[in-house]
Amino acid sequence: MIQISSVEKRQQKKLVILWSITFLILFPLLVTLGLLMRLNQGEWMRMSPGTFYALMTLHGLGMAGSLFSIALAAISYLIATRYARLNIGVGYFSYVSVVLGVLGLAIASLYAKFGAGWYLLYPLPFTGANWPAWSTGLTIISIIVLGIGLLINCLHVLYALAKEYGGITRIAGWQYFKKDPPEKELPSVVMISTISLVPAVLAFLAASVMLIMYLLKYFEPSLAFDPLLLKNLTFFFGHTLVNVTMYIGVGWLYTLLPEFTHRDWKITKVTAIAWNATFFFILFAYFHHLYMDFVQPLPLQYAGQLASYFSAIPATAVTMFGVIVQLYHSKIKWTIVPLMFLLGTAGWAIGGFAAVVDSTISINKVLHNTLWVPAHFHTYMLMGILLFILAFFYYLVGAKEDPGKDQKPKLGFWLFVIGSYSFLLMFYLGGLNSVPRRYSDYGGIPLKNVHETGAHLAQAASVSICLLLLGLMLMYVTLFTKLLRSSRPAAQNETVL
Amino acid sequence: MSQLIVLLTVQGYAAIISLAGAILVIAVVLFLLRTSTTQEDKLAVKKKVYKIRGRYFFALVTCIIILLLVTLQLLPYPKFQSEPGEVVTVVGMQWMWKMAPGTSIETPAAFTGNNEITLPANKAIRFIVTSGDVNHDFAIYDNNGVLVAQTQAMPQYHNELQYVFPQKGDYEILCLEYCGLAHAIMLGKIHVQ
Numbered sequence: 001m002i003q004i005s006s007v008e009k010r011q012q013k014k015l016v017i018l019w020s021i022t023f024l025i026l027f028p029l030l031v032t033l034g035l036l037m038r039l040n041q042g043e044w045m046r047m048s049p050g051t052f053y054a055l056m057t058l059h060g061l062g063m064a065g066s067l068f069s070i071a072l073a074a075i076s077y078l079i080a081t082r083y084a085r086l087n088i089g090v091g092y093f094s095y096v097s098v099v100l101g102v103l104g105l106a107i108a109s110l111y112a113k114f115g116a117g118w119y120l121l122y123p124l125p126f127t128g129a130n131w132p133a134w135s136t137g138l139t140i141i142s143i144i145v146l147g148i149g150l151l152i153n154c155l156h157v158l159y160a161l162a163k164e165y166g167g168i169t170r171i172a173g174w175q176y177f178k179k180d181p182p183e184k185e186l187p188s189v190v191m192i193s194t195i196s197l198v199p200a201v202l203a204f205l206a207a208s209v210m211l212i213m214y215l216l217k218y219f220e221p222s223l224a225f226d227p228l229l230l231k232n233l234t235f236f237f238g239h240t241l242v243n244v245t246m247y248i249g250v251g252w253l254y255t256l257l258p259e260f261t262h263r264d265w266k267i268t269k270v271t272a273i274a275w276n277a278t279f280f281f282i283l284f285a286y287f288h289h290l291y292m293d294f295v296q297p298l299p300l301q302y303a304g305q306l307a308s309y310f311s312a313i314p315a316t317a318v319t320m321f322g323v324i325v326q327l328y329h330s331k332i333k334w335t336i337v338p339l340m341f342l343l344g345t346a347g348w349a350i351g352g353f354a355a356v357v358d359s360t361i362s363i364n365k366v367l368h369n370t371l372w373v374p375a376h377f378h379t380y381m382l383m384g385i386l387l388f389i390l391a392f393f394y395y396l397v398g399a400k401e402d403p404g405k406d407q408k409p410k411l412g413f414w415l416f417v418i419g420s421y422s423f424l425l426m427f428y429l430g431g432l433n434s435v436p437r438r439y440s441d442y443g444g445i446p447l448k449n450v451h452e453t454g455a456h457l458a459q460a461a462s463v464s465i466c467l468l469l470l471g472l473m474l475m476y477v478t479l480f481t482k483l484l485r486s487s488r489p490a491a492q493n494e495t496v497l
Numbered sequence: 498m499s500q501l502i503v504l505l506t507v508q509g510y511a512a513i514i515s516l517a518g519a520i521l522v523i524a525v526v527l528f529l530l531r532t533s534t535t536q537e538d539k540l541a542v543k544k545k546v547y548k549i550r551g552r553y554f555f556a557l558v559t560c561i562i563i564l565l566l567v568t569l570q571l572l573p574y575p576k577f578q579s580e581p582g583e584v585v586t587v588v589g590m591q592w593m594w595k596m597a598p599g600t601s602i603e604t605p606a607a608f609t610g611n612n613e614i615t616l617p618a619n620k621a622i623r624f625i626v627t628s629g630d631v632n633h634d635f636a637i638y639d640n641n642g643v644l645v646a647q648t649q650a651m652p653q654y655h656n657e658l659q660y661v662f663p664q665k666g667d668y669e670i671l672c673l674e675y676c677g678l679a680h681a682i683m684l685g686k687i688h689v690q
């Protein structure tokens with residue numbers, strides 16, 4: 001077992017607290033952009049379509065990027081303080097890259113109104129744009145800067161783990177495939193990090209190819225590329241990254257929940273097989289984004305539905321039953337950390353179930369690009385990974401070491417949960433009523449009931465967002481104070497993991 | 498009334514299935530909250546839960562296989578389409594739809610069509626859909642406001658969507674792929690007689 005000095009642990013803690021505070025500042029700002037969009041769709045405020053789509057672009061890129069970044073920072077911290085030595089310089093390089101990238105994206109969208117959507121679907125950034133050309137260039141370069149920082153961080157974590165545990169196949173848990181269990185146990189978080197970060201690296205590589213093509217097009221507008229190829233690259237990158245964010249969070253669920261239940265959660269042959277199968281499902285499920293591209297080769301359409309359906313097996317039969325083993329008759333004290341883990345797992349399951357329904361080709365043909373899509377991914381992002389992240393923050397500020405510091409869930413938490421589910425319900429009802437996504441407003445829709453239903457649901461969603469923001473702010477009051485306090489040297493001696 | 502009609506559509510079935518899934522998850526959460534107040538040895542718990550997990554695994558795999566066998570027969574792709582009664586060429590451009598009967602050999606930019614077209618009911622119509630600039634999505638809504646069919650309109654490619662209009666009346670065309678500033682008002686209309 002690796003020995004990590006208290007000095008190294010303190011350095012890592014300082015870094016993760018910097019990440020945490022940055023995320024906690026950024027997140028409600030990005031939620032507020034969502035609120036403004038829903039207010040506009042609800043016809044309670046008026047903004048131009050150009051402003052709406054610029055906010056939509058920043059909201060999407062900001063949320064996907066910041067959630068992945070904080071998930072990576074959290075898992076890196078757990079690894080660096082327990083399982084493998086990570087270079088602190090790489091951590092800060094990643095942080096600075098992400099901050100610079102986010103700054104560039106904010107300038108491009110808020111100042112120049114760059115609004116091609118988070119996915120910059122080719123050739124939209126270059127065709128019929130109402131934003132200045134330089135903002136397209138700035139966006140591409142910002143994503144490259146941000147991506148390089150995150151890619152290097154992912155590669156560094158994988159390298160450090162492989163070095164510590166004897167190679168890439170061992171950190172992927174292949175030694176558990178044999179009949180007899182291995183002599184040296186592999187921590188579950190190491191295997192889950194590997195299964196998550198390898199697809200993340202592949203996603204960043206796909207994004208690199210895409211962004212290089214975009215840069216070439218930016219500097220030489222006469223160039224033309226295959227839109228179907230670029231659509232595949234775009235969704236491979238976007239879908240994989242969002243999926244991986246969730247799975248990284250599951251990594252610290254396996255590590256931290258047992259500390260509250262006092263029941264170990266070790267890798268077995270079944271879990272190793274399940275997680276390695278998940279690796280392939282993560283890579284192939286993205287095809288379900290292209291079901292409505294009928295020219296996509298048919299085997300790839302089948303692969304999309306098969307991978308999406310079969311991903312439910314390891315997720316539920318292994319991880320969710322694992323949570324049940326942890327909690328059933330455990331006499332656990334329901335403080336905020338384990339409760340967030342339980343509700344986060346539930347949010348993942350509910351959003352995942354709606355996603356699997358939408359991944360059925362014959363259903364997708366009437367749900368694709370309606371509000372059903374943001375409904376399901378907001379469910380597992382907001383009520384899944386975000387709860388895992390908040391649980392990690394509460395753990396970080398010493399909830400485990402000193403039960404006195406671990407709060408029982410209070411008003412803020414419940415307001416946040418109720419507001420969030422109410423907000424999500426409006427998206428689901430919108431999808432059920434065929435309300436399109438990515439519409440600046442519904443006033444132009446000639447179908448009265450789609451227009452009115454969309455607007456009324458957006459109004460209800462706006463109220464719900466206010467509720468969830470209020471809950472979040474109430475939680476922030478204590479969380480911020482504790483994070484700042486735990487970053488002080490004296491506190492670090494006590495609470496370094 | 499339109500809310501009730503929605504429940505009888507594919508969207509309605511999707512919502513009912515998803516609601517059932519969500520209720521099951523909530524039931525498990527409540528069960529865990531209630532049963533976690535007492536303590537039992539972990540090995541005994543494991544034995545009980547794994548017994549259920551084994552059954553769950555086989556039930557889930559069976560369900561998945563059945564669902565795949567059924568749903569993969571109902572695909573909207575050309576291979577699964579019958580001979581069309583009529584063919585319509587559709588071109589999406591920022592921010593309008595151009596539609597005309599027959600198969601066009603013109604480039605999307607040169608293609609002339611209208612954003613309204615009249616088509617017969619109860620006849621298989623094949624829409625050959627492409628784009629003259631960015632990605633769009635050709636989505637057909639019935640007069641109850643229910644999305645009934647769609648396909649992407651992609652530059653350089655032709656997607657073939659087939660649909661039988663079951664009743665006479667006006668169907669609206671919306672764009673469902675974000676395509677820029679006026680995406681929300683990129684409209685068309687099909688008069689079905």
